Amino acid sequence: MKITRMHGAGGKVMQDLIKEIILSNLERTSVNGGIGLECLDDASTIPIGDKEIVFTVDGHTVKPIFFPGGDIGRLSVCGTVNDLAVMGAKPLALSLSLILPEGFDIEKLDKIMKSINEACKEADVAVITGDTKVSNVDDIIISSSGIGVVDKGKAIRDSSIKEGDAIIVSGNIGDHGLAILLSREGFEFDADIKSDVAPLNKMIEMVLNEGIEIHAMKDPTRGGLADALNEMAEKSGLGIDIYEERIPISEEVQSIADILGIDPLTVANEGKVVMAVKREDAERCLEILRKHPLGKNAEIIGYATKEHKGVVMETIVGKRVVDTPIGDPIPRVC
Amino acid sequence: MKITRMHGAGGKVMQDLIKEIILSNLERTSVNGGIGLECLDDASTIPIGDKEIVFTVDGHTVKPIFFPGGDIGRLSVCGTVNDLAVMGAKPLALSLSLILPEGFDIEKLDKIMKSINEACKEADVAVITGDTKVSNVDDIIISSSGIGVVDKGKAIRDSSIKEGDAIIVSGNIGDHGLAILLSREGFEFDADIKSDVAPLNKMIEMVLNEGIEIHAMKDPTRGGLADALNEMAEKSGLGIDIYEERIPISEEVQSIADILGIDPLTVANEGKVVMAVKREDAERCLEILRKHPLGKNAEIIGYATKEHKGVVMETIVGKRVVDTPIGDPIPRVC
Ligand SMILES: Nc1ncnc2c1ncn2[C@@H]1O[C@H](COP(=O)(O)OP(=O)(O)OP(=O)(O)O)[C@@H](O)[C@H]1O
Ligand SMILES: Nc1ncnc2c1ncn2[C@@H]1O[C@H](COP(=O)(O)OP(=O)(O)OP(=O)(O)O)[C@@H](O)[C@H]1O
Ligand SMILES: [Mg+2]
Ligand SMILES: [Mg+2]
Ligand SMILES: [Mg+2]
Ligand SMILES: [Mg+2]
Ligand SMILES: [Mg+2]
Ligand SMILES: [Mg+2]
Numbered sequence: 001m002k003i004t005r006m007h008g009a010g011g012k013v014m015q016d017l018i019k020e021i022i023l024s025n026l027e028r029t030s031v032n033g034g035i036g037l038e039c040l041d042d043a044s045t046i047p048i049g050d051k052e053i054v055f056t057v058d059g060h061t062v063k064p065i066f067f068p069g070g071d072i073g074r075l076s077v078c079g080t081v082n083d084l085a086v087m088g089a090k091p092l093a094l095s096l097s098l099i100l101p102e103g104f105d106i107e108k109l110d111k112i113m114k115s116i117n118e119a120c121k122e123a124d125v126a127v128i129t130g131d132t133k134v135s136n137v138d139d140i141i142i143s144s145s146g147i148g149v150v151d152k153g154k155a156i157r158d159s160s161i162k163e164g165d166a167i168i169v170s171g172n173i174g175d176h177g178l179a180i181l182l183s184r185e186g187f188e189f190d191a192d193i194k195s196d197v198a199p200l201n202k203m204i205e206m207v208l209n210e211g212i213e214i215h216a217m218k219d220p221t222r223g224g225l226a227d228a229l230n231e232m233a234e235k236s237g238l239g240i241d242i243y244e245e246r247i248p249i250s251e252e253v254q255s256i257a258d259i260l261g262i263d264p265l266t267v268a269n270e271g272k273v274v275m276a277v278k279r280e281d282a283e284r285c286l287e288i289l290r291k292h293p294l295g296k297n298a299e300i301i302g303y304a305t306k307e308h309k310g311v312v313m314e315t316i317v318g319k320r321v322v323d324t325p326i327g328d329p330i331p332r333v334c
Numbered sequence: 335m336k337i338t339r340m341h342g343a344g345g346k347v348m349q350d351l352i353k354e355i356i357l358s359n360l361e362r363t364s365v366n367g368g369i370g371l372e373c374l375d376d377a378s379t380i381p382i383g384d385k386e387i388v389f390t391v392d393g394h395t396v397k398p399i400f401f402p403g404g405d406i407g408r409l410s411v412c413g414t415v416n417d418l419a420v421m422g423a424k425p426l427a428l429s430l431s432l433i434l435p436e437g438f439d440i441e442k443l444d445k446i447m448k449s450i451n452e453a454c455k456e457a458d459v460a461v462i463t464g465d466t467k468v469s470n471v472d473d474i475i476i477s478s479s480g481i482g483v484v485d486k487g488k489a490i491r492d493s494s495i496k497e498g499d500a501i502i503v504s505g506n507i508g509d510h511g512l513a514i515l516l517s518r519e520g521f522e523f524d525a526d527i528k529s530d531v532a533p534l535n536k537m538i539e540m541v542l543n544e545g546i547e548i549h550a551m552k553d554p555t556r557g558g559l560a561d562a563l564n565e566m567a568e569k570s571g572l573g574i575d576i577y578e579e580r581i582p583i584s585e586e587v588q589s590i591a592d593i594l595g596i597d598p599l600t601v602a603n604e605g606k607v608v609m610a611v612k613r614e615d616a617e618r619c620l621e622i623l624r625k626h627p628l629g630k631n632a633e634i635i636g637y638a639t640k641e642h643k644g645v646v647m648e649t650i651v652g653k654r655v656v657d658t659p660i661g662d663p664i665p666r667v668c
Contacts, residue, residue, distance in 0.1 A: 003438040008468030018466060021440060022430075025447035028460035031427050037462045044462035046427055046481065049383040055462060055481055057429035061469035093365050093380055095391035096356075097431070097477040104337040106355060113359035126362035128371050128378035128389060129479075132352060134342030135395035135666065136472040143431040143465070143477035147380065147389055332469060 009327030010222025069194030089148030123199035159235030166282035177267035242302030343661030344556025403528030423482030457533035493569030500616035511601035532605035576636030
């Protein structure tokens with residue numbers, strides 16, 4: 001068996017590889033009774049004193065490395081910060097492992113480092129360790145891991161949706177993936193689609209500080225909203241009903257996705273969060289989110305249910321099942 | 335200016351890149367008053383309660399990925415564990431960011447994961463988070479970051495050698511780099527040189543548990559012993575005198591290095607530690623090290639001095655300065 005693009009595209013093919021080849025070979029996947037790798041959540045935790053250290057990593061091979069709305073530097077910081085933030089953690093520090101191709105412009109590296117610095121200031125995190133290698137790669141690769149901290153027992157899982165919870169998305173979906181696709185393929189659309197890449201920790205902190213009961217949280221990156229919702233539903237042993245008309249998508253993204261035959265629900269985002277919130281808190285949560293620039297298009301898109309498993313979407317022509325995608329339709333998207 | 339192989343080879347060229355393009359662009363490089371990136375030590379720390387979380391990362395692009403004595407999986411675990419261990423920390427958890435080429439054999443990945451598992455058991459650490467991407471790379475790349483823990487204020491720096499300290503190396507140098515070179519280039523030497531790749535944390539723990547006063551510690555990886563000693567001396571504001579006859583090198587490594595015209599002092603190791611130890615503790619430290627299989631060839635190779643800066647080696651034909659190498663003579667060594 002050989003590795004294909006699909007093995008790195010989020011979705012079902014990648015999840016199977018992780019379970020069958022990675023997880024199954026590892027005997028030690030958690031520390032001190034914390035949330036371990038076997039949970040396959042956005043991050044894992046290590047209890048220390050009255051805190052839990054939260055730990056995550058993402059590698060970035062996005063092509064092109066500079067794209068509308070961001071670049072690989074900003075993406076590296078935000079991707080890692082967001083996986084910590086959706087655990088309910090305060091992100092503190094990042095590591096930066098650079099793999100550079102021979103002949104790479106040092107001016108480009110300088111530009112990427114400046115972008116990393118700006119994103120770190122936005123998210124209030126520090127780069128405290130790193131590594132630099134030169135290898136046979138077609139472009140720079142950045143792997144960034146991150147450390148955050150949360151009070152013991154307060155980490156928010158992606159597996160703990162409760163029946164009746166409101167499902168909230170913090171804004172328009174599909175922008176990141178389509179921005180990458182359009183800038184890579186040079187399609188001649190008269191569209192101004194930008195990546196949404198942004199650090200979500202401040203916005204999520206606002207919601208938590210207001211005492212909103214968030215039962216589960218996830219960032220819908222590779223595999224898009226479809227993947228995130230299915231994973232949350234499956235792990236929680238519940239179903240999710242969503243309403244197509246309530247899903248925030250810009251007209252531009254919708255129409256270009258239609259032309260290209262891509263389902264925007266399966267397209268990667270890099271500045272969005274999906275929350276399962278106690279139903280009574282949902283409207284107040286929405287208000288708080290909408291006060292933040294990154295949450296102005298937030299919507300309640302549906303509810304968790306015991307009536308069925310999986311994700312079902314009500315459209316104008318009836319209900320349809322929203323499956324876990326095989327992979328993200330756009331390769332090298334992050 | 336363009337990136338060259340030297341920018342990823344340890345040594346002077348890489349150090350300049352890190353200072354001029356990476357460090358100079360970052361405004362936040364430490365957290366809560368811990369050891370920050372600006373110290374350019376093996377790892378950084380985040381004080382939390384009465385502990386410090388120790389954090390490090392290394393990317394691995396070694397070629398070939400399977401080599402005498404180990405493979406890229408074992409290397410990834412040991413490299414990260416060792417950077418934590420030389421800070422005096424107990425390594426706890428690793429992250430695993432995989433970059434896979436399209437067409438990569440899944441059987442190879444399986445073999446690498448089994449090797450990672452074995453090394454994790456040896457070092458008593460867990461893999462708790464990871465990420466998987468497929469990209470245009472010539473072979474698998476693994477970036478592994480690690481978290482360890484040390485009592486507050488007890489982290490051991492690479493910059494705190496004291497005058498008169500004994501400089502101890504835990505065993506034969508040069509094996510890793512030469513093993514890589516020979517297996518990559520297919521030289522027809524009648525030699526059996528194996529990488530020394532191994533986790534050092536248990537051995538270092540033994541030394542610390544016996545109350546030996548280690549003032550400074552470093553793993554002499556890329557750039558070899560020459561690089562590690564120079565960095566320790568320079569950061570400590572002292573000089574180091576070493577004695578060529580005391581430096582442990584196997585006959586095979588010495589003779590092949592001579593034939594190839596490579597200075598073994600500049601060749602990477604992946605299972606060795608250099609310690610600066612209080613002079614009175616040196617013999618006892620040596621005894622403890624030699625009881626451990628990874629330390630059986632440990633030697634006191636010299637002493638720290640105020641008389642000069644830099645590293646000076648006494649040889650049978652007189653003294654010579656041992657400079658910081660420009661880079662490791664062997665590219666893609668780890
Ligand atoms: N190579 C790997 N080794 C160990 N664990 C892995 C590896 N790849 C993925 N995982 C684990 O699988 C789960 C899913 O990984 P995934 O990368 O999809 O999560 P994510 O980072 O939240 O999403 P994205 O990478 O799209 O931002 C996580 O728990 C992650 O730690
Ligand atoms: N890309 C980078 N971004 C931030 N810091 C970096 C980067 N590359 C290296 N550093 C920092 O520079 C210092 C030296 O790095 P280096 O990789 O040589 O250390 P090491 O891991 O101990 O050695 P080796 O990689 O040979 O095992 C470390 O403090 C490291 O954190
Ligand atoms: Mg995530
Ligand atoms: Mg992620
Ligand atoms: Mg390194
Ligand atoms: Mg080191
Ligand atoms: Mg290292
Ligand atoms: Mg990931």
